[in-house]
Amino acid sequence: xxFTTRTLMGACAISAFSAAAFAETITIATVNNGDMIRMxxxxxxxxxxxxxxxxxxxxxxxxxxxxxxxxITAKGGQFDIMTIGMYETPIWGKNGxxxxxxxxxxxxxAADILPAMAGGLSxxxxxxxxxxxxxxxMVMYRTDLMEKAGLTMPEAPTWDFIREAAAKMxxxxxxxxxxxLRGKAGWGEGGAVITAMSNSFGARWFDMDWxxxxxxxxxxxxxxxxxxxxxxxxxxxxxxxxxxxxxSLFQQGKCGMWIDATVAASFVTNAKDSTVxxxxxxxxxxxxxxxxxxxxxxxxxxxxxxxxxxxxxxKSFIEWATSKEYIDLxxxxxxxxxxxxxxxxxxYDNPEYQKVPFAKMTLDSILSANPNEPTVQPVPxxxxxxxxxxxxxxxxxxxxxxxxxxxxxxxxxxEALAKAQAIATDxxxxxxx
Amino acid sequence: MARxxxxxRKTINTAIAWxxxxxIFFPILWTILTSFKSEADAIAFPPKFLxxxxxxxxxxxxxxxxxxxxxxxxxxxxxxxxxxxGVIIAIPAAWSMAFVPSRxxxxxxxxxxxxxxxxxxxxxxxxxxxxxxxxLLDTRTGLVMVLMLxxxxxxxxxxxxxxxxxxxxxxxxxxxxxxxxxxxxxxxxTPMAVPGIASTLLLNFILAxxxxxxxxxxxxxxxxxxxxxxASYSSPExxxxxxxxxxxxxxxxxxxxxxxFSQKQLxxxxxxxxxx
Amino acid sequence: MATKAxxxxxxxxxxxxxIVLLGWMLVPLIMTLWFSFRNxxxxxxxxxxxxxxxNYVRFITSSAFWPAVLATLTIVLGTLIITVVxxxxxxxxxxxPMWGQGIVRILVIAPxxxxxxxxxxxxKNMFLDSVNGLFAHAARAIGVTPVEWIIEAPFFSxxxxxxWTWLPFATLILLTAxxxxxxxxxxxAEMDGAPKIKRFWxxxxxxxxxxxxxxxxxxxxxxxxxxxxxxxTTAGAFGSKxxxxxxxxxxxxxxxxxxxxxxxxxAIILANIVAVFLMRIVxxxxxx
Numbered sequence: 001x002x003f004t005t006r007t008l009m010g011a012c013a014i015s016a017f018s019a020a021a022f023a024e025t026i027t028i029a030t031v032n033n034g035d036m037i038r039m040x041x042x043x044x045x046x047x048x049x050x051x052x053x054x055x056x057x058x059x060x061x062x063x064x065x066x067x068x069x070x071x072i073t074a075k076g077g078q079f080d081i082m083t084i085g086m087y088e089t090p091i092w093g094k095n096g097x098x099x100x101x102x103x104x105x106x107x108x109x110a111a112d113i114l115p116a117m118a119g120g121l122s123x124x125x126x127x128x129x130x131x132x133x134x135x136x137x138m139v140m141y142r143t144d145l146m147e148k149a150g151l152t153m154p155e156a157p158t159w160d161f162i163r164e165a166a167a168k169m170x171x172x173x174x175x176x177x178x179x180x181l182r183g184k185a186g187w188g189e190g191g192a193v194i195t196a197m198s199n200s201f202g203a204r205w206f207d208m209d210w211x212x213x214x215x216x217x218x219x220x221x222x223x224x225x226x227x228x229x230x231x232x233x234x235x236x237x238x239x240x241x242x243x244x245x246x247x248s249l250f251q252q253g254k255c256g257m258w259i260d261a262t263v264a265a266s267f268v269t270n271a272k273d274s275t276v277x278x279x280x281x282x283x284x285x286x287x288x289x290x291x292x293x294x295x296x297x298x299x300x301x302x303x304x305x306x307x308x309x310x311x312x313x314x315k316s317f318i319e320w321a322t323s324k325e326y327i328d329l330x331x332x333x334x335x336x337x338x339x340x341x342x343x344x345x346x347x348y349d350n351p352e353y354q355k356v357p358f359a360k361m362t363l364d365s366i367l368s369a370n371p372n373e374p375t376v377q378p379v380p381x382x383x384x385x386x387x388x389x390x391x392x393x394x395x396x397x398x399x400x401x402x403x404x405x406x407x408x409x410x411x412x413x414x415e416a417l418a419k420a421q422a423i424a425t426d427x428x429x430x431x432x433x
Numbered sequence: 434m435a436r437x438x439x440x441x442r443k444t445i446n447t448a449i450a451w452x453x454x455x456x457i458f459f460p461i462l463w464t465i466l467t468s469f470k471s472e473a474d475a476i477a478f479p480p481k482f483l484x485x486x487x488x489x490x491x492x493x494x495x496x497x498x499x500x501x502x503x504x505x506x507x508x509x510x511x512x513x514x515x516x517x518x519g520v521i522i523a524i525p526a527a528w529s530m531a532f533v534p535s536r537x538x539x540x541x542x543x544x545x546x547x548x549x550x551x552x553x554x555x556x557x558x559x560x561x562x563x564x565x566x567x568x569l570l571d572t573r574t575g576l577v578m579v580l581m582l583x584x585x586x587x588x589x590x591x592x593x594x595x596x597x598x599x600x601x602x603x604x605x606x607x608x609x610x611x612x613x614x615x616x617x618x619x620x621x622x623t624p625m626a627v628p629g630i631a632s633t634l635l636l637n638f639i640l641a642x643x644x645x646x647x648x649x650x651x652x653x654x655x656x657x658x659x660x661x662x663x664a665s666y667s668s669p670e671x672x673x674x675x676x677x678x679x680x681x682x683x684x685x686x687x688x689x690x691x692x693x694f695s696q697k698q699l700x701x702x703x704x705x706x707x708x709x
Numbered sequence: 710m711a712t713k714a715x716x717x718x719x720x721x722x723x724x725x726x727x728i729v730l731l732g733w734m735l736v737p738l739i740m741t742l743w744f745s746f747r748n749x750x751x752x753x754x755x756x757x758x759x760x761x762x763x764n765y766v767r768f769i770t771s772s773a774f775w776p777a778v779l780a781t782l783t784i785v786l787g788t789l790i791i792t793v794v795x796x797x798x799x800x801x802x803x804x805x806p807m808w809g810q811g812i813v814r815i816l817v818i819a820p821x822x823x824x825x826x827x828x829x830x831x832x833k834n835m836f837l838d839s840v841n842g843l844f845a846h847a848a849r850a851i852g853v854t855p856v857e858w859i860i861e862a863p864f865f866s867x868x869x870x871x872x873w874t875w876l877p878f879a880t881l882i883l884l885t886a887x888x889x890x891x892x893x894x895x896x897x898a899e900m901d902g903a904p905k906i907k908r909f910w911x912x913x914x915x916x917x918x919x920x921x922x923x924x925x926x927x928x929x930x931x932x933x934x935x936x937x938x939x940x941x942t943t944a945g946a947f948g949s950k951x952x953x954x955x956x957x958x959x960x961x962x963x964x965x966x967x968x969x970x971x972x973x974x975x976a977i978i979l980a981n982i983v984a985v986f987l988m989r990i991v992x993x994x995x996x997x
Contacts, residue, residue, distance in 0.1 A: 426767070
């Protein structure tokens with residue numbers, strides 16, 4: 001034990017006397033991503049500071065989502081804090097299921113939260129979840145392979161450039177795939193990628209009358225382009241690849257480019273897990289010159305379900321875990337590259353953090369996403385890679401299954417889109433739009 | 434032995450049976466081996482079977498991240514108690530079906546089995562509401578009840594088929610001696626049915642241990658068993674085969690070891706009345 | 710033999726099991742029926758009123774319904790056929806004298822102890838994966854393009870996993886049955902000069918028919934609700950969405966409890982059709 005931590009613990013032991021009367025145990029449901037697992041390992045620091053203890057329920061993303069949604073809708077009261085995303089927050093906030101977070105302490109500096117994040121985690125101007133980390137998506141590419149292909153990655157590439165570069169970088173003999181993208185069924189997996197991509201092709205999910213738009217030429221172009229490029233230069237079995245599969249491929253040096261979450265940047269540049277750590281470059285997600293890029297916006301955020309008896313303890317945890325102080329703690333222990341990114345402006349103002357190779361591109365990507373105007377043509381919904389309505393998750397999961405079958409060559413793009421249109425139309429009618 | 438066989442035949446039998454046995458076991462063996470590899474070795478091509486740097490790092494990582502013993506303890510309690518209570522409720526029912534059969538015995542038995550056909554996810558929401566009302570969410574009591582009910586039909590059926598093989602005259606004799614019904618069951622029937630009861634306990638313990646729908650959806654932090662433990666490793670970020678293997682090995686090791694030690698008992702009673 | 714008194718006693722003893730199971734069946738069943746006629750959307754505020762037969766119509770007319778029924782039957786039947794056929798062969802083999810019989814038996818039953826989630830994950834990632842899986846490694850070693858199992862053969866992949874889990878169960882029950890076969894009967898047949906195949910068909914198979922019935926019955930109950938194996942492999946894509954999976958999507962992804970409950974009622978109907986069918990075909994073997 002170092003001297004500093006010992007004094008820290010000592011000081012806390014004293015303050016624990018005063019806090020002891022209010023010491024509570026809070027239960028937190030969270031997703032099993034690297035940053036959250038790191039947060040768990042620092043729980044002791046939180047307990048030392050406040051006296052409250054924490055019970056963790058760490059689950060894989062899909063299981064977590066079904067658990068917390070069941071619990072919040074049925075008012076089960078199993079959790080004092082839930083880790084949710086930008087999709088859930090406005091819907092739940094609207095229903096009055098979350099405790100407003102407008103009254104966090106002055107030290108917390110809520111104004112420092114990136115406006116894009118705060119906006120996506122609010123309903124009607126009230127913040128309902130505090131971002132633990134935020135992300136957009138961007139191009140991660142292999143500088144060595146790009147050079148070998150005789151190309152230079154522009155800071156803001158077009159889809160045509162990406163496709164051409166992917167074809168040139170592909171070398172089937174050495175299992176180098178020019179590009180890796182998610183094709184896996186699921187609205188948060190392949191569904192997110194293709195929706196964000198469709199925005200740059202001028203497509204949209206619904207028109208202003210909530211009519212599904214899969215019968216449009218824009219959607220046909222998007223899917224045809226995606227499938228064409230992936231068949232040319234993608235890995236085998238890309239129709240079942242999600243974030244993890246692609247991360248693993250990229251870390252093994254099997255991808256020339258990968259367009260995915262900005263948080264992946266710290267994994268692919270981490271020499272412990274990645275064989276290509278020192279050969280990764282970054283660029284904005286591609287566009288088609290239509291004014292919208294294909295990057296999304298997402299945050300994993302901490303929210304307090306209305307009805308918990310431990311609001312104060314839960315708030316103190318959220319204030320701790322999403323604070324500048326927590327970022328400093330992680331930076332001191334594990335280096336700046338490992339702090340949770342994308343939530344606070346002050347992090348990007350920090351000269352130390354600016355030295356991190358992907359810091360600027362992450363911020364630029366986040367700033368270039370606009371959930372309120374995600375598409376070329378106007379839409380009635382909020383959200384870049386999703387539409388923040390309760391029906392979306394169900395429809396998008398079905399639709400993404402049809403797309404995955406098209407990627408796998410089991411049906412044509414036209415068939416997939418026709419089915420998608422039918423599914424979406426039916427579901428929207430059922431919901432009374 | 435009436436059927437004589439040559440040593441050659443026996444050798445061939447042995448070779449074939451061992452090959453098939455190893456083939457079937459291989460996925461488990463591979464998982465166990467992978468759990469001792471580094472993540473890079475886990476996906477190496479050509480695959481590394483035994484000659485890699487053996488490491489316990491994955492186990493250390495898994496143990497540090499989650500309190501394995503708590504999940505293990507919950508699994509043992511939930512699977513154990515649900516099975517035990519199920520058997521206690523089932524013994525009298527199976528007794529009466531076996532020794533005082535009526536026209537409806539077969540119907541009742543099949544009806545019991547049919548309750549298992551209700552798709553669990555279809556009743557998740559109603560069940561969740563009931564559990565909230567009764568305050569049973571995230572309690573071992575709640576899970577013990579649910580798993581007991583899920584497995585009760587199988588338990589009744591197994592015991593029934595086993596009891597049927599016990600000759601009725603023995604019970605008659607006990608009755609002549611003036612034994613009361615409870616006494617008859619406790620002192621005469623149960624001892625005779627020990628192998629059947631043992632294998633019923635074992636099989637249902639396994640089924641309860643592996644039940645992953647209710648145990649995942651009705652628990653949070655306190656009552657979560659090993660199925661929930663696995664759910665936090667099922668798709669972590671980056672290379673994960675080795676860590677997944679370590680977590681998987683930890684989740685299946687206790688039941689595997691128990692199964693192996695008790696396989697004789699398990700096999701003996703696992704007839705479901707299929708043997709005359 | 711049974712007196713009136715003992716009959717009453719018997720009923721009393723059956724009561725606890727019957728009552729708890731009746732409760733366990735009726736309470737969720739009635740709630741499912743109730744919800745299936747409601748427009749119940751938790752994310753839109755809960756119970757929005759009576760829906761008539763809307764949910765039933767919507768569920769059965771959805772393009773996913775019949776493929777889901779077909780997928781369910783494919784997985785159930787595929788697994789049953791594989792486990793019963795291989796189970797019989799394996800049981801016959803294990804009945805032969807050999808060295809280390811106990812150890813072989815342990816190796817064969819081991820998969821039964823593995824949780825479905827674990828077996829799904831292990832098979833999907835470490836064997837069937839077309840880049841890092843062992844099958845792909847093997848294909849590459851002999852110079853063949855690796856097969857994308859999950860995409861090109863989704864049913865094969867899922868049935869492979871479920872069969873691996875249930876083969877031990879089938880083998881064990883069938884083995885117990887074979888071992889109980891009167892060896893004198895077999896010896897007599899052997900003396901008569903009956904060829905092996907004939908002995909198998911006329912003596913062994915009829916003797917095992919009851920055991921096979923049991924295997925089919927128990928496995929069907931469990932296979933109708935296969936979920937984890939699909940969830941971790943295809944995530945419902947490539948036509949592998951079963952009825953259970955479809956209901957899961959309606960309840961937990963779409964958060965439409967009414968629609969999901971109507972699906973649940975259909976699933977109960979399907980299960981009962983399968984059950985009646987099973988009883989007709991194999992039920993006469995059941996001595997109950």
